[in-house]
Amino acid sequence: MFPSDHWRLGLWMGVGLLNACLLGGCTRPAVVPPPTSAPSSLPSAPTYVPTPAVPSPPPPISDVTYQNPWKPQSEPRDWKYIVLHHTATDSGSVESIHESHLQNKDKSGKPWLGIGYHFVIGNGEGMGDGEIEPTFRWKEQMHGAHAGASDPEYNQRGIGICLVGNFEEKPPTSAQLSAVKTLVQTLKSEYRISSGGIIGHRDVRETECPGKLFPMESVLSDRSGGSFADVNPAAAGTPATSLAERDRSTSR
Numbered sequence: 001m002f003p004s005d006h007w008r009l010g011l012w013m014g015v016g017l018l019n020a021c022l023l024g025g026c027t028r029p030a031v032v033p034p035p036t037s038a039p040s041s042l043p044s045a046p047t048y049v050p051t052p053a054v055p056s057p058p059p060p061i062s063d064v065t066y067q068n069p070w071k072p073q074s075e076p077r078d079w080k081y082i083v084l085h086h087t088a089t090d091s092g093s094v095e096s097i098h099e100s101h102l103q104n105k106d107k108s109g110k111p112w113l114g115i116g117y118h119f120v121i122g123n124g125e126g127m128g129d130g131e132i133e134p135t136f137r138w139k140e141q142m143h144g145a146h147a148g149a150s151d152p153e154y155n156q157r158g159i160g161i162c163l164v165g166n167f168e169e170k171p172p173t174s175a176q177l178s179a180v181k182t183l184v185q186t187l188k189s190e191y192r193i194s195s196g197g198i199i200g201h202r203d204v205r206e207t208e209c210p211g212k213l214f215p216m217e218s219v220l221s222d223r224s225g226g227s228f229a230d231v232n233p234a235a236a237g238t239p240a241t242s243l244a245e246r247d248r249s250t251s252r
């Protein structure tokens, strides 16, 4: 066999593979029988990958959209709520809030372990605008210290997200809004949190938090926050339409 025969064989196999792809949609490996004239001692076929004449079909949706960049190493807690907060300050970061919360004490007088939230979203003053940073409580899947002591359930099973800013005075930046929508939708789908479980701090204790200019409606009704739930309702366990209806029914 001449070296050029290897090339011809490779081309023949490549065309066979291409045809199998075109006909079968590349859903299963193409089986190409070896030519009968090929000697059994033929070395393994040269690798020849044909350039497809048509674009490959996209991989299954779940492979490309099921992304949770905040997946913790630890076993996840049994989350039921997402509680939204603002810092009520113009600037801040995970570090600055951590330092501040270290000064706090719980009911029994024990100092807090540090920052009480699970996530902080920056506004460009102290942290990047729209930057999402998980805290040690998220990484270690610990309870929060953010919702008040009236009902421990919200700290035990509530993911605390705090946006830097005072939303009594001005709304979140557009980057923050986009970030909080993505984060909320991702966590909601990943941990099967109902729309009714997404609440503002003021829903569980006497406070203005997260501020009258925080667009809770927009966050609750978002369908374009970059979440896989938007295109793969099965991942959320509930059809998208009924989620939308529930959003409206829980309007505040």
Ligand SMILES: [Zn+2]
Binding pocket: 084, 085, 086, 146, 201, 207, 209, 210
């Ligand atoms: Zn709050």
